Amino acid sequence: MLKYIARRLLVMIPTLFAISLASFFIIQLPPGDFLTTYAAGMGAQDNIIAREQLAVLEERYGLDEPFHVQYWRWISNIVCCGDFGQSFEWNQPVSSLIWDRLTLTMLLAVVSTLFTWLVAFLIGTYSAVRQYSLGDYFWTFIGFIGLATPNFLLALVLMYISFRYFGQSVGGLFSPEYQNAPWSLGKAWDLFQHLWIPVVIIATAGAASTIRIMRANLLDELHRPYTTTARAKGMQEWRLIAKYPLRLALNPFISTVGWTIPTLVSGEIIVSVVLDLPTTGPLLLRALSSQDMYLAGSFLMMLGVLTLIGTLLSDILLAWLDPRIQYEKAGRR
Numbered sequence: 197m198l199k200y201i202a203r204r205l206l207v208m209i210p211t212l213f214a215i216s217l218a219s220f221f222i223i224q225l226p227p228g229d230f231l232t233t234y235a236a237g238m239g240a241q242d243n244i245i246a247r248e249q250l251a252v253l254e255e256r257y258g259l260d261e262p263f264h265v266q267y268w269r270w271i272s273n274i275v276c277c278g279d280f281g282q283s284f285e286w287n288q289p290v291s292s293l294i295w296d297r298l299t300l301t302m303l304l305a306v307v308s309t310l311f312t313w314l315v316a317f318l319i320g321t322y323s324a325v326r327q328y329s330l331g332d333y334f335w336t337f338i339g340f341i342g343l344a345t346p347n348f349l350l351a352l353v354l355m356y357i358s359f360r361y362f363g364q365s366v367g368g369l370f371s372p373e374y375q376n377a378p379w380s381l382g383k384a385w386d387l388f389q390h391l392w393i394p395v396v397i398i399a400t401a402g403a404a405s406t407i408r409i410m411r412a413n414l415l416d417e418l419h420r421p422y423t424t425t426a427r428a429k430g431m432q433e434w435r436l437i438a439k440y441p442l443r444l445a446l447n448p449f450i451s452t453v454g455w456t457i458p459t460l461v462s463g464e465i466i467v468s469v470v471l472d473l474p475t476t477g478p479l480l481l482r483a484l485s486s487q488d489m490y491l492a493g494s495f496l497m498m499l500g501v502l503t504l505i506g507t508l509l510s511d512i513l514l515a516w517l518d519p520r521i522q523y524e525k526a527g528r529r
Contacts, residue, residue, distance in 0.1 A: 197515065201508070208504050215500035216274075220267050222496070223489040229259050230284040230487045270490060281490030285482070290494045293479065298498075300369060301475040304394055312399040312406060313449055319403075320410025321442065327415065335407065342404030347397050351470045354393050364389065367472035397467055409448045417441035443517065450513045 231254055254260045258269060273279040280290035319339075323332045358364045368375070369390045374383045417423065418441050426436045465477035476495065483492035 197512070201512065204508055204511070208508075211504060212497075212501065213271075216271055216493070216497050217267065219493045219496035219500070220270065220489070221263075223484075223487070223492050224263065226487060230489065231259060232487070266489075270493065280494040283483075283488055283491045285486050285488045286491070290491050293491065294476065294494060294498065297474055297476045297479055300473075301477075304391070304398070304473070304475060307391065308395050308398045308402075311395050312402040315399065315403040316406035316410050317446075317449070320407045321414060321437075323407065323411045324414035324418065324445075325437065339404040339407050342400045345400070347401060348466045348470050350400060351393075351397050351467050354397060355471065358393055367470075369394075369473060394467065394471055394473060397471075406449070406452075410445060413445040413448055414441055417444050446517060447514060450517060451510050 258266055261269075270281055273281065278291070280294070282288070283290050283293055286293055319335050323335050326332050355367065364371075369387055370383065371386050371390070374386045377383055418437070420441070423436060423441060426440065427433070465481050467473075468475050468477035469481070480492065480495045482488075483495060
């Protein structure tokens with residue numbers, strides 16, 4: 197296993213290089229650059245921008261240099277100094293903009309993932325064990341509703357319920373009095389009170405689809421010959437389900453870690469905008485729309501890193517959970 201992990205880590209190096217190159221290239225595919233967007237916005241306000249001023253800004257940000265020069269400047273600063281560049285629009289280091297929002301984003305992603313797994317595990321197991329029962333039909337109907345309901349619509353409904361019946365401030369992760377306050381027990385509790393709305397919204401679609409996957413996999417395992425043999429030997433049903441089929445049916449949960457975390461970090465942008473969440477999603481959307489290439493490129497590269505790390509964790513956890521998986525033997529072949 198250690199050799200497999202070391203080999204995967206070495207493969208990640210050229211993969212990260214390819215991701216960074218593709219990210220930087222994709223950001224520059226649309227015509228124009230940040231100054232084009234900036235000049236158009238200023239022109240819409242009936243302001244006259246001198247060509248000399250644009251030339252100065254172009255030279256300052258290095259936008260007059262070829263693609264390979266801009267890329268090399270960016271990637272070399274990341275490797276040697278951990279410097280992701282300067283955001284054009286915010287006029288701040290990209291690292292400070294990302295890390296300020298990444299902590300809350302990862303907290304929201306982890307809690308949403310755990311909530312999704314808990315709901316899908318309990319309901320999926322119940323639906324499989326009680327196949328075609330009234331409860332199975334009920335949760336199947338709820339799951340289809342969850343898949344069909346847009347998350348931004350659910351966000352608007354929960355925002356109204358939260359404000360109308362619980363008296364909480366609408367949007368954001370903090371009340372106005374804690375918005376810029378230093379961290380304390382009161383601020384942590386306020387965050388906990390506001391966290392349930394985005395967690396429920398983000399986890400709804402994921403839980404609905406994972407319930408169906410869990411149910412289908414567990415039903416498949418419940419009809420295997422080894423379960424029939426265990427029942428014939430008199431093993432208790434609950435012990436049989438927990439020891440064998442349930443363990444193997446958990447594989448889809450583990451295998452989705454590689455794409456679930458990056459999806460939660462970058463996805464749900466519309467939900468973040470509707471709820472006014474201080475997460476990375478709205479910042480990424482704004483960076484893409486304004487062609488802030490260093491900020492947007494750093495975001496895309498970060499998502500690539502999260503995908504690679506999540507995939508590696510998925511493979512390691514699958515090998516630990518399922519004894520049928522042998523990475524070392526597969527590597528020697």
